Amino acid sequence: MNRIVVAGGGLAGISTARGLRKLGYAGELTIVGAERHRSYDRPPLSKEFLAGTVDVADISLELPGEDLGLRWRLGVAAVSLGPTREVGLSDGSRLPADGVVVATGAVPRWLPAGRQLPAGVHVLRTLEDSTTLRADLRAGGRLAVVGAGFIGAEVASTASRLGLRVDVVEVDPVPLRFALGEQMGAAVAALHERNGVRLHCGVGVSGLLGTGRVSGVALADGREVTAGTVVIGIGVTPATDWLRSSGIDVGSDGVRCDAAGATSLPGVVAVGDCSTWLDPATGRHERIEHWTAARDRGVVAAATLLGVTPPKPRHGGLPYFWSDQYGKRIQFAGRICPDVDVEEGSIDAGSFLAVYRRDGTPVGVLGMDRPRAFVAWRRRLAAPPIGGQATASADAAPGTP
Numbered sequence: 001m002n003r004i005v006v007a008g009g010g011l012a013g014i015s016t017a018r019g020l021r022k023l024g025y026a027g028e029l030t031i032v033g034a035e036r037h038r039s040y041d042r043p044p045l046s047k048e049f050l051a052g053t054v055d056v057a058d059i060s061l062e063l064p065g066e067d068l069g070l071r072w073r074l075g076v077a078a079v080s081l082g083p084t085r086e087v088g089l090s091d092g093s094r095l096p097a098d099g100v101v102v103a104t105g106a107v108p109r110w111l112p113a114g115r116q117l118p119a120g121v122h123v124l125r126t127l128e129d130s131t132t133l134r135a136d137l138r139a140g141g142r143l144a145v146v147g148a149g150f151i152g153a154e155v156a157s158t159a160s161r162l163g164l165r166v167d168v169v170e171v172d173p174v175p176l177r178f179a180l181g182e183q184m185g186a187a188v189a190a191l192h193e194r195n196g197v198r199l200h201c202g203v204g205v206s207g208l209l210g211t212g213r214v215s216g217v218a219l220a221d222g223r224e225v226t227a228g229t230v231v232i233g234i235g236v237t238p239a240t241d242w243l244r245s246s247g248i249d250v251g252s253d254g255v256r257c258d259a260a261g262a263t264s265l266p267g268v269v270a271v272g273d274c275s276t277w278l279d280p281a282t283g284r285h286e287r288i289e290h291w292t293a294a295r296d297r298g299v300v301a302a303a304t305l306l307g308v309t310p311p312k313p314r315h316g317g318l319p320y321f322w323s324d325q326y327g328k329r330i331q332f333a334g335r336i337c338p339d340v341d342v343e344e345g346s347i348d349a350g351s352f353l354a355v356y357r358r359d360g361t362p363v364g365v366l367g368m369d370r371p372r373a374f375v376a377w378r379r380r381l382a383a384p385p386i387g388g389q390a391t392a393s394a395d396a397a398p399g400t401p
Ligand SMILES: Cc1cc2nc3c(=O)[nH]c(=O)nc-3n(C[C@H](O)[C@H](O)[C@H](O)COP(=O)(O)OP(=O)(O)OC[C@H]3O[C@@H](n4cnc5c(N)ncnc54)[C@H](O)[C@@H]3O)c2cc1C
Pocket: 007, 008, 009, 010, 011, 012, 013, 032, 033, 034, 035, 041, 042, 043, 044, 045, 046, 076, 077, 078, 079, 103, 104, 105, 106, 124, 125, 126, 151, 239, 242, 271, 272, 273, 274, 288, 289, 290, 291, 292, 294, 320, 321, 322, 323, 324
């Protein structure tokens, strides 16, 4: 391979590029990025960047002094992938390639009302989204967040700490039920309430109020929530429209890959939020929208493209995510199941460690403000069974968890 094109300059794109160089690829390496910026980190966009405590320079994903020998094509989107792996761009140019990395991430869902929304209504995915939301939050007043998933919860937390009065509307009776299970979702709900954020669960949104500028949210049960700023955090859709005529297998939830990132097209891998990888543990395809998967799978996809053996995954490839809310670090590793017990601390104190067990065997761990105990449990869950192979670390930079 002499020419590799990476479509998408986010975490998955830069991590795969870094992986390619690390594995010895010395040919042309082009990153096509629809945004005007080189790779930056998204988690601070709902936390420190939104709060105004870190700036653009602090969230670069490139390491100081790092030179990956990349050609950047910024502000242009990949619009097609041809049969010989030629990537068509939105400016009309074409990039021939021996190998292609699909790393185009995901785009936020909007309410069915579509994009004709009054001013003051936001989604949150990009630097620009966070910058415009930050300006509205600085004006103070009342904020309504639609959706109590991780992004919604983090925005609610940041805004309440900035002094806004915050309401969160969630259609599910328990926030984060799919990510953490019912009992632990309720524990996170309690955290909102303890911090003065009003949570309206089990009710949908029937519309937005106000013309010109938003004045609130109408709930499906007839109530209204007053707000001068509204954030919609109801999930994302994989950014795969550009692959429509490529013949690649795109399921209902992203580009379908095997357990090492290979797609249905030879010489094309997919990684990050746009992809759904086969999970050998469950035999199912699963799209993981978390930072650690986008980073760690980059080197695996790079190895797949080059036809070499990937380094062993960190922590045995155990799924992991974190979220920061109301000054608490929430960490999860493994898988959820209905049987979960608090092993240390207490939910009421906002500091606990809970272990999920299937037939008595630990399969997942959740920590709130328990980083040490969490790390020990994460290691324990990732340890190979006695007599199995040890896992070495595929160190990838930069080093957020
Ligand atoms: C506000 C926010 C907070 C988060 N906080 C956490 C957290 O605390 N913990 C955690 O584990 N995870 C968190 N995440 C999730 C994590 O950041 C993502 O999983 C990760 O960024 C995914 O990386 P990616 O490269 O797959 O996608 P992205 O980061 O979305 O990058 C994809 C890039 O591709 C570009 N692109 C799209 N279409 C095209 C095209 N056709 N051609 C060229 N370029 C294209 C996009 O513009 C984008 O720049 C957060 C995400 C957000 C948005």
